[in-house]
Amino acid sequence: MTDQRGGQARGRAHAPRPPRERLHRGLTLSERRAQRRQALLDSALELFGTKGYAATSIEELCRTSFVSTRYFYEEFQNREDLLASLYEDLLARAWEEVLAAEVEPGPDYLRRDTRARVGAFVHALLDDPRAARIVCLEAVGVSPALEARRRSAHLRYAEALANFFLDYFPEGTDPGHDFELVALGMVGAINEIIIDWMERDEPGSLDQLIDVVCELFLVLGTSRWGNPERWGTRPAR
Structure with missing residues (x-):
């Protein structure tokens, strides 16, 4: 149905828009996770590649990458x-x-x-x-x-x-x-x-x-x- 001016009838249902990710410091959640993951990989490259895997702890990896242990376990099992x-x-x-x-x-x-x-x-x-x-x-x-x-x-x-x-x-x-x-x-x-x-x-x-x-x-x-x-x-x- 159209109104007198030939326009589309009011009240027509529109498809719901997907929810937008909330930003934190200009980044979405998925972007923040990717950033944390890359920071951990970069720290592992430095520490595993210099000190060695056996001599590197999760705490040191987190400290070097500025990623908390909580977020470490969101990205990697161990x-x-x-x-x-x-x-x-x-x-x-x-x-x-x-x-x-x-x-x-x-x-x-x-x-x-x-x-x-x-x-x-x-x-x-x-x-x-x-x-x-x-x-x-x-x-x-x-x-x-x-x-x-x-x-x-x-x-x-x-x-x-x-x-x-x-x-x-x-x-x-x-x-x-x-x-x-x-x-x-x-x-x-x-x-x-x-x-x-x-x-x-x-x-x-x-x-x-x-x-x-x-x-x-x-x-x-x-x-x-x-x-x-x-x-x-x-x-x-």
Whole structure:
């Protein structure tokens, strides 16, 4: 029904608007929670990455991040849950850097592409030694649950690495059923190489480390499946 001026009838029901979150110091509740969570992750990066996980208490984490213990337990079940979340975050950032690495098409593409992606991963961890310590040392042997998460992360990296090399295989080439085992060996190798580099008194440059890992990947990834020089200059798929 309309009124005499053709307008919409008064009293028509309108859909209720969703309630607006109350602001506190200009932030919504969800924004405040995200801020507290990030503050705890930042404190964990500093304390776990310098003092170590075993030497860091929840009280110290809260004091450093200016987050109360009450709010700590709103975000994380316990200290191990915080470590596991930080571990996953650091690996996710490293993987983003690997995916973002690009090289120009041309000769020796496989070697240059491998070095770019290995370099991205190494720099993502070792440009901040705290990150490398947490991923490669502090998260090891904490509990069966965290070991399962580490194992799952290694398997994901191995699958991605296998797919990376498979892109270079000519159509119809069968790399063999154990190709993913070789890729898993590469993941374990880079983990141990990084640990050794971190614990040396004079570790050398990151470029040297990247060269070693790159050469290892190329040897393991190509020696059993033919000469990569015959594979062309760009991925097959």
